[in-house]
Each structure stands twice: as C-alpha cells, then as structure tokens.
Amino acid sequence: MAAGFDKNGLLVDLLDHLGFGFMEVGSVTANPYSGNPKPRLRRLAESNSILVNYGLKNEGSEIIYQRLYHAQPNLPIGINVAMTNNLANQDTKKGIEDYLVTLQKFRNLASYFTLNISCPNSFGGQNFATAERLDALLEEVDSLSLEQPVLIKLSPDYELSEIQEVVKVMISHNIAGCVAGNLTKKRDAKIVKNYILPQEGGLSGKATAQLSNQLISSIYQQSKGRLTIIGCGGIFDADDVWEKIGLGATLTQLATGLIFGGPSIIGEINVKLSEKLLRSGFDNIQSAVGWAYRNPPF
Numbered sequence: 001m002a003a004g005f006d007k008n009g010l011l012v013d014l015l016d017h018l019g020f021g022f023m024e025v026g027s028v029t030a031n032p033y034s035g036n037p038k039p040r041l042r043r044l045a046e047s048n049s050i051l052v053n054y055g056l057k058n059e060g061s062e063i064i065y066q067r068l069y070h071a072q073p074n075l076p077i078g079i080n081v082a083m084t085n086n087l088a089n090q091d092t093k094k095g096i097e098d099y100l101v102t103l104q105k106f107r108n109l110a111s112y113f114t115l116n117i118s119c120p121n122s123f124g125g126q127n128f129a130t131a132e133r134l135d136a137l138l139e140e141v142d143s144l145s146l147e148q149p150v151l152i153k154l155s156p157d158y159e160l161s162e163i164q165e166v167v168k169v170m171i172s173h174n175i176a177g178c179v180a181g182n183l184t185k186k187r188d189a190k191i192v193k194n195y196i197l198p199q200e201g202g203l204s205g206k207a208t209a210q211l212s213n214q215l216i217s218s219i220y221q222q223s224k225g226r227l228t229i230i231g232c233g234g235i236f237d238a239d240d241v242w243e244k245i246g247l248g249a250t251l252t253q254l255a256t257g258l259i260f261g262g263p264s265i266i267g268e269i270n271v272k273l274s275e276k277l278l279r280s281g282f283d284n285i286q287s288a289v290g291w292a293y294r295n296p297p298f
C-alpha cells in the first residue's frame with residue numbers, strides 16, 4: 001500500500017487482510033496540517049488518474065505515533081516522513097529539523113522510513129529535491145544512525161541528468177533505496193481525457209505509469225543493485241507490476257489502482273504474479289528483478 005491512502009495510520013490492523021505485503025503510513029509531518037483549501041481531490045475515471053491537492057494533510061507525528069504504538073499490525077509498516085506544510089519550513093535548516101522530529105519520534109516503531117521530498121502540493125514540498133539540498137538533508141539523517149532502512153520518495157518528473165545527480169547523492173549516504181515515484185506535475189493532454197487541468201495538484205495513476213517506469217529504469221541501471229527500488233505509479237494489474245520488476249523494482253506499491261479497482265485487485269495481482277513467476281521459470285521475485293535487461297520479454 002502506497003503512502004496517501006492511510007495518512008493517519010488508521011488501517012494498519014486491517015490492510016494485510018487484503019493481501020498487501022507491507023504498507024506505508026503517511027505522509028506524516030512533525031506538526032498537524034488541516035489540508036489545502038477544497039476541492040482537494042478530483043477523480044479522472046476516464047483516465048484512470050486522480051488529481052490530488054491535499055498538501056500533506058495529516059494529524060501530525062505525535063497523534064499518529066500514539067495510535068501506531070497501540071496498534072497490532074501483521075505486516076511491516078513504513079513511515080513516510082514529509083515536512084510540515086508551512087512557510088517557515090522554506091528555510092533549509094528549519095525544514096531539516098522538521099523531518100528529524102518525525103524520524104526521531106518513530107525510530108523505535110517504523111519498519112522502514114521513506115523521506116518524501118517530492119510532494120507537489122505544499123510549501124517547500126520539493127525543496128530537498130535538488131542534489132545539493134538532498135545532500136544537506138541526508139547528512140543530518142545519517143547522524144541519527146537509524147537502525148531501519150531509509151528510502152527517498154522521488155518525483156517522476158526529473159530530467160535524466162538530474163536523476164543521475166540525485167542517485168549519486170543517495171549512494172553517498174546511508175540510504176537503502178527509493179520509491180519511484182510520487183505524483184506528477186506534468187500535464188500531458190494525451191493521458192488526461194475530457195478535463196482541463198488546473199495548475200494546482202499532482203496526478204496519480206496511469207498519468208504516472210510511464211514516468212515511473214523510466215525513473216525505475218534509470219535508477220536501476222545507474223545504481224547497479226546498490227539501491228532497492230520500490231516501483232510505484234499506475235499499477236492496476238499484475239502486468240503492470242511485472243513490468244516494473246523487469247525494469248528493476250524489487251517491491252511495488254499502489255494507491256489509485258485500489259481506489260478505482262476495489263479491494264479485490266490486490267489478491268488478483270498476487271495470484272496472477274505467482275502464475276507469471278511459475279511460467280517464466282523464476283523461483284522468486286528477487287531473481288526476476290531486472291529481467292527486462294537479461295531475457296526476452298515474458
């Protein structure tokens with residue numbers, strides 16, 4: 001389960017029953033935020049996409065921590081950490097401190113952390129998206145010596161040269177991998193049908209699929225196994241998952257597919273993915289990672 005579906009950690013005891021192997025709660029920010037002015041969501045059903053403009057709405061790290069402390073989840077829980085949506089955090093030092101508050105709070109509870117540096121809908125939500133500023137953030141995160149893996153959630157909108165710089169920075173710090181990727185700010189008329197898009201908001205679902213796949217592929221080829229990639233963007237069925245694994249993802253997440261397809265799609269994906277593995281002769285998902293570079297398409 002990708003971030004954004006269970007922003008406040010209300011569903012952690014339930015989601016394993018749908019067939020998810022792990023989930024990401026959040027984005028959680030140090031302080032609460034009540035959300036950007038409505039409307040914050042628009043379903044673009046014809047395009048299998050959602051226009052999202054929540055702006056990191058959540059109850060804040062303390063309340064969510066208390067809730068998860070008393071929960072009994074049966075699956076690994078990643079905490080997606082973002083920066084509280086306010087003007088003050090535009091300042092680099094303040095912004096970094098904001099991330100650290102949430103990381104410290106959950107350091108005994110999270111199975112892994114994802115640093116969200118790619119929220120398209122908040123003040124400074126992408127402030128740490130450049131290689132230089134990401135480096136400054138990760139310097140401080142390293143100094144926490146967290147025991148669990150730390151991943152970075154990336155925008156699917158990077159140019160190739162930008163992503164190469166960002167990968168170099170991730171590898172030079174104690175970063176286990178990345179989520180590829182978040183919502184897109186791109187406005188591709190060919191993907192979104194019958195709706196004139198406003199400037200505000202990011203698109204999910206099919207509008208992100210191709211961009212996410214390109215991102216996975218460039219990171220995989222550059223990092224040569226040094227970063228674990230969670231593929232995310234436009235997954236609606238087992239073929240979409242298989243494609244992302246072929247391009248280099250070890251794990252995958254979805255949000256929009258569940259919203260449009262309903263809870264049964266997770267079980268269906270799991271069953272069809274197992275069949276694909278059997279047919280293609282791989283023993284497990286791990287050995288299939290990157291198949292597209294080694295084998296003819298299955």
Ligand SMILES: Cc1cc2nc3c(=O)[nH]c(=O)nc-3n(C[C@H](O)[C@H](O)[C@H](O)COP(=O)(O)O)c2cc1C
Pocket residue numbers: 002003004005007026027041050052054056080116153181182183203204205206208232233234235253254255256257
């Ligand atoms: C309603 C909604 C809210 C989201 N909120 C967050 C969020 O708070 N933090 C985050 O990192 N990603 C958020 N996302 C992005 C998703 O986690 C995911 O990266 C993106 O939607 C692409 O995956 P999908 O096509 O499977 O939805 C949100 C997505 C949706 C649809």
